[in-house]
Amino acid sequence: MARYRLEFKGVSKHFPPMRRSDGEGVLAIDGVDVAIEEGEVVALIGPSGCGKSTLLNLASGLDRPSRGNVFVDGEEVDGPNEHVAFMLQKDLLLPWRTIRKNVEFGQEIRGLDAAERRKRSEHFLAKYHLSDFANRYPHELSGGMRQRAALARTMVMYPDVLLLDEPFSALDAQTKMVLQQDLARTLFEEKKTALLITHDLVEALAMSDRVLVMSRRPGKIIREIVVDAENRQDPMSRRQHPKIGPYIAELMSLLDIGHAEELV
Amino acid sequence: MPSDTTETPATAPSQPAKPAQGAPDGGVGQTLRRLSMAREFHLSVIVLIVFLAFWEWGPPLLGIREFIIPRLSNVVTEFFFMLENGRLLHHTWITTYSVLVGFFLGALLGMVIGYLLGMSPMTEIVASPYILALQIAPKVAFAPLLIMWFGYNITPKILVAVLIVFFPILINVLTAVRGVDPAMINLARSFNASRWQIFWKIEFPASMAPLFSGLRIGATLAVIGITVGEFVGGNTGLGYLLIEGEGQANTKAVFVAIILLTLIGIIAYCLVILMERWVLRYMPKRKFGDVGNHP
Incomplete structure (x- = not known):
């Protein structure tokens, strides 16, 4: 049996009721099976509140599944671990730290010594064109630069699996495309495995090898589309690929169907 | 590796x-x-x-008598007289010292309890009715009680200041720790942060701005606490001089005491502002007339 980088096996997550009026609580996701191979980028789309972020919390070890198992490199995830790193829509930069100190945040918590931290952060600050802003505070940078600093903070940990939760959705269209391009190239060149959660159908298709579609709550995988187009490392040109149009049409109808089923 | 972009920093x-x-x-x-x-x-x-100028020449012009509003020059003369004969410096020092100690202890206590409650929602739920009751109780009303307990010395007035300074700081710290973005804490947890690291690297620094608004309020409240403490008991401090002046119908002495108490308050407030400037130096500058330089 092939060993997957990231694997969800029959995973369900049930949140117990907070108040008595909540009744049975909420079943966020129900029996999700996903297997992601090394170096593969898989996008996950679905209506809001379908449990996409729950899936991500399970993969990062911040939360445990109610049923089923999550594996990273064949090992069951039982807490945060250094193979997995995530990046969210919010940059989550600490306002009282300079950009350099923010990039070093994860390493600091993991207890790397100062010299090693400095070396690594220098490298990634340069790589993401932030060297000139290393000693600036987050509020002095534009949204795009802050998100790039967040990316540097994630990549500096050399994670095997990246969990990306709508990483670009707070950015303006132009900045978004530039960052998509940067990230796609990094993922491709360093053969990173990634799970990309997004609302943006074009982003999903332009950046991934496969697109998974989730249903409304309780979230299930209702469709898988293998994106049969080259140039995953170059989302800008992939956007114009002739196959992308039909895929979008298919996804749109799929998401509508999911909606209608829910109403019945 | 990322291509060049059209982004520019918000502040070049x-x-x-x-x-x-x-x-x-x-x-x-x-x-x-x-x-x-x-x-x-x-x-x-x-x-x-x-x-x-109005203070100097207004009262006589309006026919206000000297024991209602003494002229500025008489208050100044009284100040120097008290300095030489009334041990004014000694009393001022006692009050300043009490204000600083009361403020410091009250702030420390407010911070410690604020952080403890902030980190443990359970404790907060259990303790909140008592905290609320103590917050509503007029703290200065405890002054006579504290004097009965600790005697006519510096301790009871410092305790009044501690009680009164404590609450705004407690509440601000507690609200700040509660208000930290859970996603921020999850980020730290994803790096396997311990509870202590989460506190020290996220919750504590995140509480600095609200803490300092609490400290500013506390600095002015400390002067009130000490003054009331000195009204009620003891024979030292500016509050004592004030009451003594009142007993002798010496309005000039009352004015001197009020002005010095205000100065102590201003100094305490300015010390807090200076510390705040230094601690929160990462914050966007907020200056008069400084418009739109920051996002």
Whole structure:
């Protein structure tokens, strides 16, 4: 049996009721099976509140599944671990730290010594064109630069699996495309495995090898589309690929169907 | 590796003054602003001079008698008289010392309990009715009780100040720790942060701005606490001099004491502001007339 980088096996997550009026609580996701191979980028789309972020919390070890198992490199995830790193829509930069100190945040918590931290952060600050802003505070940078600093903070940990939760959705269209391009190239060149959660159908298709579609709550995988187009490392040109149009049409109808089923 | 972009930093390094709209010369706008700030400063000084002049010559002109509002020059004379004969410096020092100690202890206690409650929601739920009750209780009403307990010395008035300073700081710290973005804490947890690291690297620094608003309020409240403590018991401090002046119908001495108490409050407040400037130096600058330089 092939060993997957990231694997969800029959995973369900049930949140117990907070108040008595909540009744049975909420079943966020129900029996999700996903297997992601090394170096593969898989996008996950679905209506809001379908449990996409729950899936991500399970993969990062911040939360445990109610049923089923999550594996990273064949090992069951039982807490945060250094193979997995995530990046969210919010940059989550600490306002009282300079950009350099923010990039070093994860390493600091993991207890790397100062010299090693400095070396690594220098490298990634340069790589993401932030060297000139290393000693600036987050509020002095534009949204795009802050998100790039967040990316540097994630990549500096050399994670095997990246969990990306709508990483670009707070950015303006132009900045978004530039960052998509940067990230796609990094993922491709360093053969990173990634799970990309997004609302943006074009982003999903332009950046991934496969697109998974989730249903409304309780979230299930209702469709898988293998994106049969080259140039995953170059989302800008992939956007114009002739196959992308039909895929979008298919996804749109799929998401509508999911909606209608829910109403019945 | 990321390609070059059209992004520019929100504040370019050594950014020249932005030209105001419609005014091609950016320097003019800035000069005008500086001029207007200088003018405001001059106006403030003029207001002060007018006020002092009115204090000196107003009361006699309006037929207000000396024991209601003494003239400025008489208050100044009384100040020097008290300095030489009334051990004014000694009393001022006692009050200043009590204010600083009471403020410091109250702030420390408020912080410690605020962080403890902030980190443990359970404790907060259990403790909240008592905290609320103590918050509503008029703290200065405890002054006589504290004197009965600790005697006529410096301790009871410091305790009044501690009680009164404690709450705004507790509440601000507690709210700040509660208000930390859970996603921020999850980020730290994803790096396997311990509870202590989460506190020390996220919750504590995140609480700094609200803590300092609490400290500012606390600095002024400490003076009130000490003054009331000195009213009620003891034979030292400016509050004591004030009551003594009142007993002797010495309005001038009362004015001297009020002015010195206010000065102590101003000094304590300024110390907090200075510390705040230093601790929160990462924050966007908020200056008068500084518009739109930051996002």
